[in-house]
Amino acid sequence: MTRKKNKYPILQHLEIIDVAAEGNAIAKTEDNIIVFVPGVIPGDIVDVQITRKRKSFREGYPVFFHKYSEKRIEPFCPHFGTCGGCKWQNLPYSEQLFYKQKQVTDTLKHIGHIEVSEINPILGSEKQTEYRNKLEFTFSNKRWLNKEDIPENGDFSSIPMNGLGFHIPKMFDKVLDISHCALQKEPSNKIRLAIKKYALENNLSFFDLRKQEGFLRNLIIRSTDGADLMVILVLFYDHPDKEKLLDFIATAFPEITSFFYVINSKANDSIADLTPVLYKGMPHITEKMESLQFKIGPKSFFQTNSQQAYRLYSVTRDFAGLTGNETVYDLYTGTGTIANFIARNAKKVIGIEYIPEAIEDAKENSTLNNILNTTFFAGDMKDLLSDAFIRENGSPDIIILDPPRAGIHENVIKVVLNAAPDKIVYVSCNPATQARDIFLLADKYYIEKVQPVDMFPHTHHVENVVLLMKK
Secondary structure (H helix, E strand, O other), X not given: OOOOOOOOOEEEEEEEEEEOHHHOEEEEOOOOOEEEEOOOOOXXXXXXXXXXXXXOEEEEEEEEEEEOOOOOOOOOOOOOOOOOOOOOOOOOHHHHHHHHHHHXXXXXXXXXXXXXXXXXXXXXXXXXXXXXXXXXXXXXXOEOOOHHHOOOOOOOOOOOOOEEEEEEOOEEEEEEEOOOOOOOOOOHHHHHHXXXXXXXXXXXXXXXXXXXXOOEEEEEEEEOOOOOEEEEEEEOOOOOOHHHHHHHHHHHOOOOOEEEEEEXXXXXXXXXXXXXXXXXXXXXXXXXXXXXXXXXXXXXXXOOOHHHHHHHXXXXXXXXXXOOOOEEEEEOOOOOHHHHHHHHHOOEEEXXXXXXXXXXXXXXXXXXXXXXXXXXXXXXXXXXXOHHHHHHHOOOOEEEEOOOOOOOOHHHHHHHHHHOOOEEEEEEOOHHHHHHHHHHHOOOEEEEEEEEEOOOOOOOOOEEEEEEEEO
């Protein structure tokens, strides 16, 4: 069988000159066409196999390194380069922050068409490892094999194929078996490895993602900055040995304060529409910020970097400049974390969120903290937030926006413009859609302050807070 040739050329001796969005890096051809390349950093000189060709850009992957950048450092993770996370481990953290700051500046300029005279220096994360409070792992009976795992004789019969880890990027049915992940504090690794060992020793079947069969499906571990620890074991079906497995986990790890299992027989991994069963301990864990407590259940959303979340919310509160007399609308409120965080500095806070369960969490957290000036509504933002809603609940002095990556629906922008608050504090996990939305608000609002915050070291992701003032 003749191997099909790549229809695109290899471009030689390209110097990597910049970092782009989504974790790719940038080179330019002699005729000034941009080439997006993954797995490289500024200063590398590489040959690139082109895989996609468009009029104004190319995409490809490195096939040969002529020179490694002087900025390169040794990655700390044994799975670097295969695992889909932490793609910037080979770039010093100070350089990561530089390029994240640059990303915010560039997107405001090129997408928002806004020149910002000054952007506050990015707030880096004190922790660059063990900063995540939640990780989700997948069981698979067809783990990803690296080159060194593949037998020369092609006989896979003796190769162990069960794995527990993370999905390989762009391959839904391939899971990388993880020996150690540095993103969450212990006992996260110990729990994962112990469950895998028990399952192998007791011949419990790992999930087959293509055939949709197998007993063990997912493992979710959540922790707090304190001592709280939640484990959620997701099973595809009930099993006679379920109790033995659950008892083993509970006995081996008495530090687990909240232990759930879920039966998920659906085609997708989401447990949002399922009911977790409490097997041991409390029905929630509790994260603390200042004098506030936030209950986190098995399905609750909470920012996955707790320490940086506190800094993000503090910036939001500072930008709002509350005096105690303001009516604040917190749009896309989620579980009401920002709403409750700022409530004691405002007259009234109204939170709106699409997911009813999140709104119930928001109400419960208000009650837990004896906060009496919050009101929460569940519904589709573009339908619920209307002129009539504002007339009924009062005009906002300040609107806080914290939308998903897709940004704000144009109908919501129209209502925000009609409401004409004095200030808008826009919190975003996607500077590109944030810049697009700010451009749509620019007729009535100008940028007063910008503060990037790094929530996810070793990734290209960056959070950004912008204060908009009414003209």
